[in-house]
Amino acid sequence: MSSAARPPVPSPVSTSRLAWLDALRGIGAMAVVVEHTLPWYLPSLRFYWFNPGVYGILVFFLVSGYIIPASLERRGDVRAFWISRFFRLYPLYLAVIAVMLALAWWVPVREAVVRDGSAVAAHATMLLDVVSVGGIADTMWTLSYEMVFYLVVTALFLTRGHERSGTLAMAFAAAAVVVGLLSSGALLQGGWLAYASGVIFVCGLACVVWGRFRTVAAVVLGVMAVTLLAMGSRVPWLGLAIVAVMFAGTAIYRWERGTGPLWPVAVTAALVAAAPVWAIMNGWWWVRADVWVTTTALAGATFAGAMALRGRRLPKVVVWLGLISYSLYLVHHPVLKYVVAITGDLRSRELAYQLAMTGLALVVTMVLSALAYRYIEKPLQAMGRRLSRRLAAPPPRGSAAAGAAARCPGRDPGWGFARSRL
Structure with missing residues (x-):
């Protein structure tokens, strides 16, 4: 345009x-x-x-x-970005978890939450849905994809690949279509996934925040995030489609600022709309073609x-x-x-x-x-x-x-x- x-x-x-x-x-x-x-x-x-x-x-x-990559780019400081993100997300998140655990004698924690240390590890990183662990509060699953996006954007920023938002949006959307055709669920499963990702998450972010081996650590975290997204998510096509939507938001921001085209957003939208049509795992009523297209x-x-x-x-x-x-x-x-x-x-x-x-x-x-x-x-x-x-x-x-x-x-x-x- x-x-x-x-x-x-x-x-x-x-x-x-x-x-x-x-x-x-x-x-x-x-x-x-x-x-x-x-x-x-x-x-x-x-x-x-x-x-x-x-x-x-x-x-x-x-x-x-739309706003998160712009924030990181304007700050130009991944340390400040992650400190702000931590204080933005974790205090209320931990408070809600504490209250629900305290009241579990009255309203039990739902069965989808595993009763072992892997649940603790998954909640600590917020990578719940991409390691196939249920959240204590049902809505917490979406925070997994926010965290994946933050990790990927940080890696892209430090390796100077962050301006290719339209290409990334289309790539994730195309991956959603392909993975939906090939996979019915998580290929990587088991409590070890939450533990391993937890260790990498903590060590990697420590390096990113304090500056030692920052770029290497960010790349490792980004690769881990994409791997979990494609192979560890409960519904891999959906996770990939969600990240595609987020990069579409970034592409809109770049178009608005005059630094990128708008057509990749249209391509991404078409691919996301098509993603569940032939997907192996699409049994919910809301991914029927008419409902999904209307919703998106x-x-x-x-x-x-x-x-x-x-x-x-x-x-x-x-x-x-x-x-x-x-x-x-x-x-x-x-x-x-x-x-x-x-x-x-x-x-x-x-x-x-x-x-x-x-x-x-x-x-x-x-x-x-x-x-x-x-x-x-x-x-x-x-x-x-x-x-x-x-x-x-x-x-x-x-x-x-x-x-x-x-x-x-x-x-x-x-x-x-x-x-x-x-």
């Missing part, structure tokens, strides 16, 4: 740009909540023409793909629509939902289980009672998510920023990161959020 057809490039610290990313996160989080609420609380209202949960996580992954198309349309409206004022409630979206994503599923444990099975109750319990569960979820953001996420993220600033080298004079910091020292443009909100 010609440069004349590109949308105007917004300032890296534009408030509206931050708002549209927040709004997308809020939409994605609420879609996942809807998907998990309807079967338990309002089964008569559940619909099957598209899957809100998959739609929501695809929106999330597009946002992550709606996710792409939502991202495109929000991007087109990024200069407009957006509803504050949607932006606020984006602000607490990580808490909302991790908290809602346990809350839904605990409310059902108190009320009993709601599926056969009268609609009025179902609606009342749904309202109660959603209010409790929103309140706890807001509190988790205020008292866990926000202060720990601030701590992470202070630590990363203390340990990070200043950006070279005249670099894009230095210029952005000078224009707006109160923001971190690479993360796509105001500092006060991270």
Whole structure:
């Protein structure tokens, strides 16, 4: 596409740009909540023409793909990137795990979580789904693909291969189609996989953060991540398709900035849409061709629509939902289980009672998510920023990161959020 057809490039610290990313996160989080609420609380209202949960996580992954590589490139510092990521993801994640374990006497941990040390190792790395270990909270499986993406992007950044986002998106999407035709599940299995990946993860990230053998360690981590993605995932084609979607988000960012074409995104979308059609393991209702294509198309349309409206004022409630979206994503599923444990099975109750319990569960979820953001996420993220600033080298004079910091020292443009909100 010609440069004349590109949308105007917004300032890296534009408030509206931050708002549209927040709004997308809020939409994605609420879609996942809807998907998990309807079967338990309002089964008569559940619909099957598209899957809100998959739609929501695809929106999330597009946002992550759009902003995470940009963050790393603008910072130019993998140490600061990983410190910030740790304080962004782990505090709430560990808190939710601790609460669910503490309440396991009341609502037992689900059977998909193995009862040995491999579960500890898999949860410690967040590489749950790519080592075929169930998460304590059902929604934690998607964090595996976030972590895989971070590892791959870090390796690409340090080896100067990070600008080929469109090619990478198409490659992962094509791999999803091929692997779906050949593999019905994980080729690498067993508890040893969680232990081995855990050791490599810890040792490799230690090298990346502290600077010893940094590039070699990053490449080893990236290779491990891709290997686990293709050979250790419960559903390999799906994992590869998810990473393709994330790199498509990066390709959109590069097109917006005028540094890459848009056509690889269209090719990636077509391949991702086709990935489950002939896949050996595609037994879920939501990967039927009509449902899958509708779901992926709606996710792409939502991202495109929000991007087109990024200069407009957006509803504050949607932006606020984006602000607490990580808490909302991790908290809602346990809350839904605990409310059902108190009320009993709601599926056969009268609609009025179902609606009342749904309202109660959603209010409790929103309140706890807001509190988790205020008292866990926000202060720990601030701590992470202070630590990363203390340990990070200043950006070279005249670099894009230095210029952005000078224009707006109160923001971190690479993360796509105001500092006060991270």
